[in-house]
Amino acid sequence: MYIRPVSDRKVISNLTDKVVTAQSQWIVEKNRGVITRLPELENIIRDLETIREAIQCNRDRMFHVTVLITVHGAGEDDLNTRCEAVESILARRATEVRPLTFRQLDALKSVLPAGNLCVYGKGTFRNLTLGGAAAVLPVSSAVLSHPSGVFLGFTSAGSPVFFDPFIGSPWLPNPHVAVFGYTGSGKSVTLKVLTGRLSLTGVRTIIFDLEAEYRRAIKHLYGGETVLVEPGVPAGMNPLEIEAERDPDTDKEYVNISDKVADVRALISTAVRGFANRALEPGEVAVLEEAVRELYAERNITSDPASLYEPGGRRIGGDTYAIGNVRKRMPTLSELHAKLEKKPGTSNLCLILKPFLRGNSLGMFDCETSVDLEAPVVAFDFSRIKDEFTKLYAMFVVLSWAWHKFALRYAGNKMVIVDEAWMFAKWPDSAKFLETLARRGRKHHTGLVIASQHVEEFLAREEGRAVISSCATQVLLGQNPTVADQVAEEFKLPDGMGERLQTFTDGRCLLKMGNGMAEVQITVLPYEMQFVRTGSGKDGGYVQ
Ligand SMILES: Nc1ncnc2c1ncn2[C@@H]1O[C@H](COP(=O)(O)OP(=O)(O)OP(=O)(O)O)[C@@H](O)[C@H]1O
Ligand SMILES: [Mg+2]
Known part of the structure; x- marks a missing residue:
């Protein structure tokens, strides 16, 4: 794809020519008494003048955009079939395709990654304003990675993604992460691999475990500790x-x-x-x-x-x-x-x-207080609490307590992971509390990670939305059809992404890191698999 800025002087002079042509045509038609075309010409003149004014005032720019598509095939027939498929997809979107039949060498040179466009002339580019040119860029960038951090997975183009929540500006304004997806889409697995890999780089982590599903990973993978919170039993916090x-x-x-x-x-x-x-x-x-x-x-x-x-x-x-x-x-x-x-x-x-x-x-x-948080990873296990309100109350207290004992006390990078965080989004005060922690966390090198299957609970109230927008990294795993379109709209995703989100399974996600966005497969490494998988059956379906 080639997007070349056109010099403002050239654009303004071209636009002025066009305005003058349209105006003269308007006068000619009026004098001839043909009034049916006048409103159309007036619209054209107004549009041209608007663009010209925007460019003159430096509010907009003009670009020449050329999109080259290479089609590979096993033989001529296969190639023809594939070309037809591409053409019909584009035709449905009212896009005209120009095959470069007798210009193969120029075409080949142009698609090599040398940034050298050899196909030019009439009909090989479109004029687009800034907004139009920005909309041409694909959803997924081929590369989305930090120069430091831990391995997360691969983009759909096959390039590895490294993630460093604490990397700071200009990559990420804050270390917070929001993970949303339907049940079974891979939220907990994502959090588990992230925790394990970050802990190897010295990041201390505390985890809110509602289903006792982190226990095995805590014990065997992270060398951490679990603190059990039970109803009616003093919790030591x-x-x-x-x-x-x-x-x-x-x-x-x-x-x-x-x-x-x-x-x-x-x-x-x-x-x-x-x-x-x-x-x-x-x-x-x-x-x-x-x-x-x-x-x-x-x-x-x-x-x-x-x-x-x-x-x-x-x-x-x-x-x-x-x-x-x-x-x-x-x-x-x-x-x-x-x-x-x-x-x-x-x-x-x-x-x-x-x-x-x-x-x-x-x-x-x-x-x-009698609990200490010396282990590199500490999980609070709330699985014995069955009632929803008691769970929320317990999580709230532990979060507030841990904040003071953990986030403020230890130097260095820390993460607080709240799985099933939708409970906090249910009430305005608790949602506000999450947002407050996110705001305070940045200053104390503490990343807040929230995961939830109910994105709609967050989107339903202002405080919940504020929590989402305070997370610079957002992981959108598979979404249910009932919320996919709302998610696409709220997260300002490009057209068609709502449908795509519904097809994601097993850790496939749309990863937004700061201003970058790409489709990524979260990769579980073989040695991690047996500790991070969840499932039904004895011992949580873990591979022994
Ligand atoms: N990145 C991945 N690679 C391979 N398999 C995965 C991946 N992520 C998830 N899975 C598979 O999906 C299953 C469910 O994942 P997980 O427990 O993370 O879902 P969840 O979104 O946390 O669900 P819930 O909302 O019910 O807690 C895992 O046990 C695993 O088999
Ligand atoms: Mg889960």
Whole structure:
């Protein structure tokens, strides 16, 4: 394909000639009294003038575009059949084809990858404006790859794709990834191979595993750990735990109490919405925020990171003595509840929050932190939780907790993978929370990876769309016919891509990385296959 810019001066002078010709014709026809062609001529004049003005004002440009198609065949008959097939496809799209019958040598030279167009003359190119020329470019680029990163698969043209989520500008504005596809299209497999390969490059990862399907890969492939989250059993994670974070602008550490207060508010409002089907009232929000701030203030926790510690040198229970500074005991949900109870106008809120306290069905997070995240890959297994709301609540708390313990604490590149993230998109507060994490994550070298079979849940609300648009890398696997067209429209895919998405299976996807886009087959390497496959049957259908 050759797209050659035409000099503005030449275009303007040609257009001016055409305008003048059309205008003279208009005068001639009018004087002759032939008025039927006048409106058509007026339209032509207006169109030409519009283009000329756009080019004069530098808003548009003109290009000569030549598209050469090489057809290969096993013999003359085969070649003819193939040529006819190509011609009929193009004819359906109102495209005229010019076979280069007596100009084979020029044609051959032109299709060699030397950028040397030897076919010229009348009828060998079309004039296109900038928009037209841009629309000529194919959906898939033959090459889509980063100079660093891990292997993902091959494009349809057969070139390997390497992906480095942390590569930064100009390739990717942020490390976040969104993966969408129908059930069985290959989302989990994609996430598993990505995790494994990234962990080899030193990227630490935490995974939200809803189906216990990562367990085998965690144990045998990544050398990681699994933390089980069960209903009613203390999970060893405290959502009120707070950590110091590094301000990327000043490079100083500080404790961001305001962000923590906002996270707790989002958590409680999701809990209230899911449990009582209502939003938090403005009065309740104010009291809640005040109570959370007071809990930290009582422990003298301020923006100074040193305020998270107290001097040791004393007995901290049994035969254990603390030497040096020890971390202060953090407030728990019970303490927050007790504080709220003492405030006016909170009786209903306190009632709703009761099941979230220790000993009750949702009380697994009313505890102090005892889990650590030292392994290179840590998965949180939520498979024992059956009820959808409890799952969302548990994921929300773990995400919020892990954010402080993981994203803010470790230097270096990190990923947080949330499989089945559509649950977050169901409620405005939780969807907003994902977006907030994405925004904060970029500054802390933390990539958020969300995968979902229900892209429509994300597209249905503004917060969900915001989450998608904050992911610079988007992996569109096979889509159901019911959503394919909507996906094509929302992701601004070229014509016909909606239909194509429906044909993708087993890890075939449309990969958008920054401004590039290509059709890619995610490749599972033989040694990975037995650990990443999912399926029915004993032991999840794994190959032994
Ligand atoms: N890249 C791939 N190469 C080969 N086979 C694949 C690939 N991706 C997926 N598959 C096949 O498809 C099956 C289902 O994939 P996967 O579990 O990733 O689907 P999913 O999109 O996560 O589905 P669900 O929404 O139900 O969780 C795999 O067990 C595997 O057999
Ligand atoms: Mg899956």
